[in-house]
Amino acid sequence: MITPESAVEIVANAVHIVALIVCVLVVPSLVGGLIVSVFQAATQINEQMLSFLPRLLITLGMLVFAGHWIVRTLCDLFIQTFKNAGGMVG
Template sequence: MSENMIIKIMKDAITTGLIVSAPMLIVSIIIGLFISIFQATTQIQEQTLTFLPKLLAIAAVGFLAGSWMLHMMMGLTTRMFDVIANITR
C-alpha cells in the first residue's frame, strides 16, 4: 500500500465524515444563533433554553436525512472494502 493510496483513503474518509455531519451541525448552529439573539433581546439568560430546541431540530434532521447519511456511509465502506480487496503485495 503506497503513501498516495493511504492519503486518498484518509481524504475520502474525512470528506465523507464532514459531509455526513454537516446537516446536523449547520442546523444546530442556526438554532443556537436564533436562540442567542432571542436571549439577548429578552435578557433571558437561561442556559438550558438552548438544549431542547437544538435536540428537537437535530432529531428532525436525523429523521429527514438519515437514509441519505446511511447511504453516504455505506458508499464509504464499500469503497474501503474495494481498496482492501485490491491490495497486492
C-alpha cells in the same frame, strides 16, 4: 500494493465524507442556537432549557430527515473501501 498516495486518498475521502455528515447535523443546530441566543439577548431570558431544547430538536429532526442519506453515504464509503482492499494487498 498500497502506496502512500493511495493511503492518503483513502483517508482524505473518509475525512471528506465525515465532514459532510457532521456539517449536515451541526450547521442547522448552530443556526438554531444563534436564533435562540438572539432571542434570549433581546428578551433577557436566561433559561438554560430554552437554549438546549431547540438545538436538540433540530439535531434530532436532521437525523430523521437526513438519516437515510447518512447511512447510504457511509455504506457506499465502506463498500468502496472493501472493494479496493483486495487490490491493495501485495
